[in-house]
Amino acid sequence: MDDLNTTAEKIRTMDIRGAGRIAVAASAALRDYAMSLKSLPLSEFNIKLEEAAKTLVDTRPTAVSLPNAVALTKRHNATNVYDAIDEISKNAEKFITNAGEALEKIGMIGAQRIHDGDVIMTHCNSHAALSIIKTAFDQGKDISVIATESRPRRQGLITIRELNDHGIPTTLIVDSAVRLTMKEVDLVVVGADSISVNGALINKIGTSQLAMAAQEARRNVIVAAETYKFSPRTLLGEMVEIEDRSSDEVIDAEILRELPNVKVKNPAFDVTPAEYIDLIITEVGAFPPSMAFTVIKDYLGLELAV
Numbered sequence: 001m002d003d004l005n006t007t008a009e010k011i012r013t014m015d016i017r018g019a020g021r022i023a024v025a026a027s028a029a030l031r032d033y034a035m036s037l038k039s040l041p042l043s044e045f046n047i048k049l050e051e052a053a054k055t056l057v058d059t060r061p062t063a064v065s066l067p068n069a070v071a072l073t074k075r076h077n078a079t080n081v082y083d084a085i086d087e088i089s090k091n092a093e094k095f096i097t098n099a100g101e102a103l104e105k106i107g108m109i110g111a112q113r114i115h116d117g118d119v120i121m122t123h124c125n126s127h128a129a130l131s132i133i134k135t136a137f138d139q140g141k142d143i144s145v146i147a148t149e150s151r152p153r154r155q156g157l158i159t160i161r162e163l164n165d166h167g168i169p170t171t172l173i174v175d176s177a178v179r180l181t182m183k184e185v186d187l188v189v190v191g192a193d194s195i196s197v198n199g200a201l202i203n204k205i206g207t208s209q210l211a212m213a214a215q216e217a218r219r220n221v222i223v224a225a226e227t228y229k230f231s232p233r234t235l236l237g238e239m240v241e242i243e244d245r246s247s248d249e250v251i252d253a254e255i256l257r258e259l260p261n262v263k264v265k266n267p268a269f270d271v272t273p274a275e276y277i278d279l280i281i282t283e284v285g286a287f288p289p290s291m292a293f294t295v296i297k298d299y300l301g302l303e304l305a306v
């Protein structure tokens with residue numbers, strides 16, 4: 001399980017990050033691990049597969065892309081290990097190919113909502129959101145981007161590099177400048193870690209502040225999310241867990257040790273209620289958040305809820 005553990009550790013430490021990327025990495029790691037078990041009897045194979053699935057899913061709790069990818073990859077009806085590995089390999093190939101194609105389709109669909117002259121605010125680093133922005137730019141639209149720093153991990157610095165390399169005029173702001181800057185913005189485009197059945201968006205901490213400031217300024221909020229970012233288990237009443245990360249990401253441990261009356265809270269995500277979201281752009285179309293149940297039922301399958 002060495003390679004699988006390495007991938008799990010990279011996801012935990014955020015060496016591999018972004019809800020889509022962790023899903024693709026987990027699917028590939030599970031496939032490779034299953035292939036390494038070909039000499040086992042089926043019953044033992046299935047036990048080891050479940051253990052590996054749990055190791056991957058337990059790395060980060062919020063992005064539902066991870067358990068969805070693992071569930072879609074590991075399922076098989078085989079009666080021997082060779083057929084099981086074959087099914088799992090095909091599942092992984094399908095998931096990984098679809099994930100890549102979904103990003104392109106989201107770009108094409110979402111770009112329709114972007115007009116010449118638009119100033120777009122984005123938060124953190126979302127490959128799906130950037131696909132929309134880059135596609136609109138590639139279509140010749142004269143656009144610019146305002147990107148938040150996204151403390152504490154500062155994924156905004158990845159975003160500005162990516163936009164710079166694509167030739168897109170970009171302004172970096174600190175997170176606390178979101179409301180002040182909103183008057184310069186035409187629309188907000190963000191990614192998703194999870195979308196619950198009531199249409200609420202769970203995304204990088206601070207996303208809800210962008211959404212509130214956008215609503216106050218009457219600006220649209222567009223969410224870019226592959227269908228596998230919708231959470232089937234929220235159908236059963238399960239809440240999406242918000243990941244709390246280490247205080248080391250916020251303040252130096254030595255400084256904190258000198259401050260015995262201070263504690264640090266570092267939630268990595270927040271919840272934006274559906275009423276702040278205008279449209280969710282998926283690879284199968286643009287939906288209002290109120291259609292989250294339909295997306296889960298028709299494109300993920302209710303069996304993923306159990």
Ligand SMILES: O=P(O)(O)OC[C@H]1O[C@H](OP(=O)(O)O)[C@H](O)[C@@H]1O
Binds near residue numbers: 020123190193
């Ligand atoms: O899948 P894509 O669109 O790339 O990213 C979706 C979301 O995943 C990221 O989480 P983190 O940085 O891994 O905690 C951000 O919250 C981003 O908006």
